[in-house]
Amino acid sequence: xxxxxxxxxxxxxxxxxxxxxxxxxxxxxxxxxxxxxxxxxxxxxxxxxxxxxxxxxxxxxxxxxxxxxxxxxxxxxxxxxxxxxxxxxxxxxxxxxxxxxxxxxxxxxxxxxxxxxxxxxxxxxxxxxxxxxxxxxxxxxxxxxxxxxxxxxxxxxxxxxxxxxxxxxxxxxxxxxxxxxxxxxxxxxxxxxxxxxxxxxxxxxxxxxxxxxxx
Numbered sequence: 001x002x003x004x005x006x007x008x009x010x011x012x013x014x015x016x017x018x019x020x021x022x023x024x025x026x027x028x029x030x031x032x033x034x035x036x037x038x039x040x041x042x043x044x045x046x047x048x049x050x051x052x053x054x055x056x057x058x059x060x061x062x063x064x065x066x067x068x069x070x071x072x073x074x075x076x077x078x079x080x081x082x083x084x085x086x087x088x089x090x091x092x093x094x095x096x097x098x099x100x101x102x103x104x105x106x107x108x109x110x111x112x113x114x115x116x117x118x119x120x121x122x123x124x125x126x127x128x129x130x131x132x133x134x135x136x137x138x139x140x141x142x143x144x145x146x147x148x149x150x151x152x153x154x155x156x157x158x159x160x161x162x163x164x165x166x167x168x169x170x171x172x173x174x175x176x177x178x179x180x181x182x183x184x185x186x187x188x189x190x191x192x193x194x195x196x197x198x199x200x201x202x203x204x205x206x207x208x209x210x211x212x213x214x215x
Contacts, residue, residue: 004029007049008056009036010212013116013172014068015056019211020168021072023204025083031211069105072165084204086165097159100151100166104158107147111140112173119180134181142185145192152191156198167199175200175209 006022006029008015022029034040034055042053049057050066058065060078065071076086088094114137118129151158159166174196177183186196199205 003061005032005059006030006056007032007034007046007058009034010208012036012055013113013176014054016172016208016212017068017169018056018058018071018075019208020171020204021075021086021165023207024086024168024202025075025079027075027079027082069101069169072169076165084163086163086168088160088162088164093160097164097166100158101169103147104166104169107144108141108170109173111137111144112170112177115141115180115182116173116176119182120176138182138185141182145185145189148195149189149192152195157195163199163202167195171199171205175205
């Protein structure tokens with residue numbers, strides 16, 4: 001049995017963020033599916049892993065973690081000698097990576113997640129999309145992607161010349177949005193579009209997509 005366990009739902013962007021990191025690091029792990037429709041994430045056993053009752057939760061031996069970005073950072077540092085180098089030992093290069101990780105979490109994700117809910121999730125559960133929310137957040141996302149376009153005109157990846165957590169953290173919400181009208185915002189910016197094509201074709205991400213397609 002693998003020492004590493006990732007508890008979550010394959011429909012959850014936070015869960016797939018963690019799974020992608022595990023695959024990038026070539027680590028063996030056990031995925032423990034949490035049936036959120038049945039409310040398993042609110043049951044006592046799961047709450048002992050994540051007291052907020054949200055996915056994912058993570059175990060590595062005696063260590064228990066929650067919050068997907070904290071988990072990915074732990075994996076990247078703890079298993080730095082495995083698989084893809086998702087961080088950098090050079091402190092100045094690391095600082096740049098950390099800046100763009102913050103940008104993803106604070107500028108990109110809040111907007112992208114609202115669009116995922118309106119355009120990706122609501123149609124699946126039979127609810128109406130709020131077009132006003134879509135319009136507002138597409139406008140906000142366009143401004144964020146303008147900054148990305150400028151950055152990627154001078155750097156292959158957001159954090160520098162190599163793929164890092166700063167790029168990886170975008171993948172789950174990005175994949176949802178590529179299946180919606182919001183795709184046009186990525187396609188219309190050539191450097192952003194090339195970056196999207198690059199990171200969505202990574203083997204680790206394709207493994208996560210294959211997991212989702214099986215369920």
